[in-house]
Amino acid sequence: MTELEDLTTRLVSIQSHEDPTAAGDAIESWLRAETNAAITRDDAGNVIARRGNGRSLALVGHHDVVPPADSQVEGEEYVVEERDGRLYGRGTADMKGSVAAMLLAFRDADPAGELVFASFVGEEEGGVGARAAIEDGFAPDYAIVGEGSMGYSAPGVLDVAVAHKGRRGSTLLATGESAHASEPEKGENAVYRASDAVDVVRDLAVPETTVMGSTMAGSLAVTGIEGGTAWNVIPDACEVTIDERTVPGERASLERTEDVPGVEWRVDQDLPPMRCDDEGFASRVVEAADAVQSGVAEPVTKPHATDAGWLADAGTTTVVCGAAEPGEAHTAGESVALDVLDRVRRCYERVASNWSGREG
CATH class of the missing domain: 3.40.630.10 (Zn peptidases)
Incomplete structure (x- = not known):
């Protein structure tokens, strides 16, 4: 040996x-x-x-x-x-x-x-x-x-x-107002708000860069969604998890998700x-x-x-x-x-x- x-x-x-x-x-x-x-x-x-x-x-x-x-x-x-x-x-x-x-x-x-x-x-x-x-x-x-x-x-x-690449893991926190599902107009559906925020994520450009002749492209993916408490209740909360692989330089503009009413974007981990x-x-x-x-x-x-x-x-x-x-x-x-x-x-x-x- x-x-x-x-x-x-x-x-x-x-x-x-x-x-x-x-x-x-x-x-x-x-x-x-x-x-x-x-x-x-x-x-x-x-x-x-x-x-x-x-x-x-x-x-x-x-x-x-x-x-x-x-x-x-x-x-x-x-x-x-x-x-x-x-x-x-x-x-x-x-x-x-x-x-x-x-x-x-x-x-x-x-x-x-x-x-x-x-x-x-x-x-x-x-x-x-x-x-x-x-x-x-x-x-x-x-x-x-x-x-x-x-x-x-x-x-x-x-x-x-x-x-x-680095990794930025984040969560979209959507809030709304609960109501009985038979009268959805009396509430504010947090899942719908989260879905609107997911549409923003889907349309975001993902940065890329070149290092010593090699091209690196980042990535962005919704990896989970959780919301609702019962089949007959309009949900007042919904969370969406996002996995983002980052490259040196610019990041994806995930802060734009906060333009959706009732949505907050929270960074949970950011490995450079x-x-x-x-x-x-x-x-x-x-x-x-x-x-x-x-x-x-x-x-x-x-x-x-x-x-x-x-x-x-x-x-x-x-x-x-x-x-x-x-x-x-x-x-x-x-x-x-x-x-x-x-x-x-x-x-x-x-x-x-x-x-x-x-x-x-």
Whole structure:
């Protein structure tokens, strides 16, 4: 078993869907044993390590996971199995495998500038740890976030995501006045008001943008509607849920729904999109990915929101590069290829070792 496989197996085996503390403890202990970096553990539970001086490059991951399937748990640990060159288990792809690769690259690289390692909590809960770290002053100049970027340009190719979509989840709250359904004119039907607001949503333009040659289009969808209390009562309340995938720049003009009488628009979650603002940095990571594989890496866009959005929103130049393949994360058969883990480790180390501290 290689050092990378062993470290990944150890991290994956630790339960961290309800409480990521033990996984953070293991990461912190490894850093203290294997490096002479300055290590901090903030109140949120994030593990952050730094070494060197100059402009900073951060390798960023997260050690929380989504709840496992029953087959992925045995006693107090997650089940981790190696079969045919792949590691299976909750968190192998998303994203303790990439965290392990980042730890080894952080230890082994010899950059001229400052190198930072960060593993956050609460990524699966909307970026809780990333936001806490940023509020506490975490502000690297550049970052590679280890979410999946495998297989976007072609199967088996490690790509580099230079942008990703965000997600804004919102609710339309329509109010009316109840009445007996035999005399509907004496009430104000909240479902009708909600329907009028849905018509507004249907007609809204969805923004799109181009990032380094790749076009990203947002999306907008009504995903649920609930209203009414009985078949013979005019409803006085109705709620409509909306899923919006956002792109860097403009948003869909959902505030127009409030032009409908009795309708209020409420934003429930807003995960920011990401766009790398330095083509030179993106090219450097793409070149590193090229150097560690036979396939040709491409700058690509990613449909899912990640902690990279919070970092980019706070001013960090960010790309996404990691071992997860499409369709692996959050599944009962979640797995990661060991050769891909090695590939991303060498990519991270290559970028970090060539870091001069004078970028920008």
